[in-house]
Amino acid sequence: MKPTPEHLLWMYEKMIEIRAYEETMAKVYMEGKLPPKIQKGLAFDIGAGPVPGEMHLAAGQEPVAVGVCAHLGDQDSVVGAHRSHHFAIAKGVPLDAMTAEMFGKDTGLGRGKGGHMHLFHVPTRFSCSGIVGASAPQACGAALAARKLGTDSVAVAFFGEGAANQGAFHESLNLAAVWKLPVVFVCEDNKYGISVEKSVSTAVASNASRAAAYGMPGVLVERNDAIDVYAAAGAAIARARRGEGPTLIEVKTDRYFGHFQGDPENYRPKGEGAALRQDDPIARLAAALRGAGLLDDGREHVLRMRIAGRIESAFAYGRQSPYPAARDAFEHVFAD
Amino acid sequence: MQESSKDGAVRTLTMAQAIAEAIGQEMERDPSVFVMGEDIGRYGGIFSATTGLLDRFGPERVMETPISETAFMGAAVGAAAEGLRPIAELMFVDFFGVCFDQIYNHMAKNCYMSGGAVKLPVVITTGIGGGYNDAAQHSQCLYASFAHMPGLKVVVPSNAYDAKGLMIQAIRDNNPVVFCYHKGIMGLSWMSYFEGSTNAVPEQAYAIPFGKARVVREGSDVTIVTLSQMVHKAALAAEQLAGEGISVEVLDLRTIVPLDREAVLASVARTGRVLVADEDYLSFGLSGEIAALVAEHLDTVPLRAPVRRLAVPDVPIPFSRPLEQAVIPQVESIADAVRGLMEAGKPINSLLQGAPA
Ligand SMILES: Cc1ncc(C[n+]2csc(CCOP(=O)(O)OP(=O)(O)O)c2C)c(N)n1
Numbered sequence: 001m002k003p004t005p006e007h008l009l010w011m012y013e014k015m016i017e018i019r020a021y022e023e024t025m026a027k028v029y030m031e032g033k034l035p036p037k038i039q040k041g042l043a044f045d046i047g048a049g050p051v052p053g054e055m056h057l058a059a060g061q062e063p064v065a066v067g068v069c070a071h072l073g074d075q076d077s078v079v080g081a082h083r084s085h086h087f088a089i090a091k092g093v094p095l096d097a098m099t100a101e102m103f104g105k106d107t108g109l110g111r112g113k114g115g116h117m118h119l120f121h122v123p124t125r126f127s128c129s130g131i132v133g134a135s136a137p138q139a140c141g142a143a144l145a146a147r148k149l150g151t152d153s154v155a156v157a158f159f160g161e162g163a164a165n166q167g168a169f170h171e172s173l174n175l176a177a178v179w180k181l182p183v184v185f186v187c188e189d190n191k192y193g194i195s196v197e198k199s200v201s202t203a204v205a206s207n208a209s210r211a212a213a214y215g216m217p218g219v220l221v222e223r224n225d226a227i228d229v230y231a232a233a234g235a236a237i238a239r240a241r242r243g244e245g246p247t248l249i250e251v252k253t254d255r256y257f258g259h260f261q262g263d264p265e266n267y268r269p270k271g272e273g274a275a276l277r278q279d280d281p282i283a284r285l286a287a288a289l290r291g292a293g294l295l296d297d298g299r300e301h302v303l304r305m306r307i308a309g310r311i312e313s314a315f316a317y318g319r320q321s322p323y324p325a326a327r328d329a330f331e332h333v334f335a336d
Numbered sequence: 337m338q339e340s341s342k343d344g345a346v347r348t349l350t351m352a353q354a355i356a357e358a359i360g361q362e363m364e365r366d367p368s369v370f371v372m373g374e375d376i377g378r379y380g381g382i383f384s385a386t387t388g389l390l391d392r393f394g395p396e397r398v399m400e401t402p403i404s405e406t407a408f409m410g411a412a413v414g415a416a417a418e419g420l421r422p423i424a425e426l427m428f429v430d431f432f433g434v435c436f437d438q439i440y441n442h443m444a445k446n447c448y449m450s451g452g453a454v455k456l457p458v459v460i461t462t463g464i465g466g467g468y469n470d471a472a473q474h475s476q477c478l479y480a481s482f483a484h485m486p487g488l489k490v491v492v493p494s495n496a497y498d499a500k501g502l503m504i505q506a507i508r509d510n511n512p513v514v515f516c517y518h519k520g521i522m523g524l525s526w527m528s529y530f531e532g533s534t535n536a537v538p539e540q541a542y543a544i545p546f547g548k549a550r551v552v553r554e555g556s557d558v559t560i561v562t563l564s565q566m567v568h569k570a571a572l573a574a575e576q577l578a579g580e581g582i583s584v585e586v587l588d589l590r591t592i593v594p595l596d597r598e599a600v601l602a603s604v605a606r607t608g609r610v611l612v613a614d615e616d617y618l619s620f621g622l623s624g625e626i627a628a629l630v631a632e633h634l635d636t637v638p639l640r641a642p643v644r645r646l647a648v649p650d651v652p653i654p655f656s657r658p659l660e661q662a663v664i665p666q667v668e669s670i671a672d673a674v675r676g677l678m679e680a681g682k683p684i685n686s687l688l689q690g691a692p693a
Binding site for chain 2 (some may be wrong): 041043044045052053106110112113114162166194195198201202211323325328329330333
């Protein structure tokens with residue numbers, strides 16, 4: 001399946017937006033966390049600054065998000081994991097409320113209750129979780145609902161290659177296959193589960209091969225490339241919409257930052273993060289677009305200005321919005 | 337206490353260093369001890385509880401696991417049944433949901449169901465607690481959930497000295513022990529913490545028996561029963577209250593299974609007032625247990641004021657800083673609760689008494 005020019009341009013714009021978002025977040029996240037603002041003995045205070053808590057960034061993994069989400073509409077569900085900004089942005093989750101959530105503000109997606117690992121946006125059917133392996137069963141549920149309600153919606157579960165060793169992953173694949181659910185499982189193989197290399201945690205070279213055990217197609221996308229992911233995801237999503245059941249896709253991708261911000265990265269060869277950036281999928285797509293006459297300096301400039309504006313306003317919104325009142329902690333334990 | 341010369345050389349260690357040292361010494365002493373878990377090798381554990389062990393003992397005894405908690409917790413059960421002594425780390429206590437069956441239906445019960453024939457000397461280590469905005473899936477304490485299941489011992493240290501001695505005891509115990517360390521007192525270079533948790537630790541191995549609470553500070557007006565990071569908050573509150581003429585005794589439980597009921601009752605008998613300060617959820621948990629214990633002994637332990645409890649008021653831990661600060665008991669809320677106790681009957685003017693209607 002070849003992307004249309006509209007889809008190519010959309011993927012390009014979204015990749016730049018995701019990258020710019022993550023690079024901005026990497027800077028903002030460090031505000032207030034370093035000396036001299038912090039007490040003695042500390043190198044870095046994870047709980048300080050305007051965006052406290054853990055922060056897992058997805059720069060480098062943009063092709064997976066845009067290649068899949070290019071085929072999805074608001075009616076389709078996406079369930080992500082702890083590293084989910086790229087999926088949220090590609091799925092169309094509003095940037096302002098998403099950012100405000102990470103600042104813990106009342107205007108955030110979850111009124112400040114969830115934070116960066118727990119983003120929920122009902123209108124675009126987006127959710128994610130800090131529990132590794134939790135996405136696959138919930139995507140099965142969304143797919144089951146689509147079938148019961150008679151819609152042609154599909155559900156996508158995103159997760160890392162580390163999560164593919166969870167029982168929940170294997171149970172979900174079997175369930176989806178026996179029930180022929182309209183679900184696509186997308187595994188991002190960025191080589192590491194925190195510090196643990198895939199070769200240490202996983203007995204097969206590619207998770208795509210595990211699909212065979214569950215009677216579903218398994219597709220390996222070997223290159224961290226938006227067009228390649230687009231093709232694989234397009235076929236899988238079309239198959240799911242036709243009622244032919246689930247597919248498992250694994251994409252070999254790259255995580256440019258550490259597992260979380262502040263990660264000493266003592267498990268990876270020095271300079272690996274920087275080396276990976278030499279083969280940037282955004283630059284590659286830009287070259288393809290220019291070759292096809294879809295992009296020139298003028299359009300590139302306009303596009304980048306537009307994205308910079310969106311990001312700037314999202315972070316300003318996050319900063320300027322009010323915190324919830326302490327008493328609000330008691331709201332929403334139960335639904336009305 | 338900790339400076340006695342028979343313990344040999346004494347240095348100051350963080351709680352993380354003390355735990356790693358205890359594990360290393362026991363691994364040296366007993367070849368059946370091994371460690372497994374996520375990121376416990378080269379990384380040294382996300383909370384540094386296994387730093388240096390891979391280099392010393394190699395990958396056969398310091399085993400990196402896949403993110404397959406049911407498999408490795410179950411493997412701990414199976415290996416322990418064969419006579420090994422596994423230490424299994426699952427970095428955040430919040431993640432136990434995915435492998436709880438192996439723990440509460442097997443690890444906790446097989447000894448009992450086998451009429452004592454099967455022994456499972458497993459230590460599970462895990463990080464607990466919030467205070468740094470990691471939200472509802474990464475900030476819980478949950479030790480009372482383990483304590484609720486018969487068959488599991490539950491250790492919750494507050495400082496490096498205790499952590500080392502309790503870890504050695506845990507490894508030598510023939511039962512499954514859940515060892516919960518609060519991230520905010522490990523002495524990590526990336527998280528602010530309470531300095532009192534880093535203290536003098538003898539080099540030599542020593543064991544601290546379970547079920548022996550420690551009086552952190554003596555007092556005559558009010559007993560604060562507490563544990564883990566809250567010990568340090570309670571001590572700060574006590575210091576503040578001393579300036580106001582209120583004498584507070586702080587009791588660190590150290591283990592909740594077994595629970596040192598005698599120490600609680602003896603202290604409350606002296607002071608006549610009790611506040612339980614707990615970072616776990618309020619209802620059906622540790623604070624209720626302590627309150628019930630006192631209530632059951634009112635004939636011999638008369639109170640001058642009703643029992644008070646401060647705990648997370650039955651809401652998941654919120655991400656946003658002002659919300660999190662409000663639901664986790666703080667030094668100021670502990671001090672307020674004690675002041676309220678001193679004027680018996682005066683309600684605590686605090687959010688932490690529970691959700692408004
Ligand atoms: C059930 C559970 N176990 C462990 C963790 C801790 N943890 C968070 S992310 C992570 C690694 C995940 O690796 P992978 O699935 O490959 O995703 P990536 O981080 O590479 O995107 C681990 C072990 C968790 N959050 N949940």
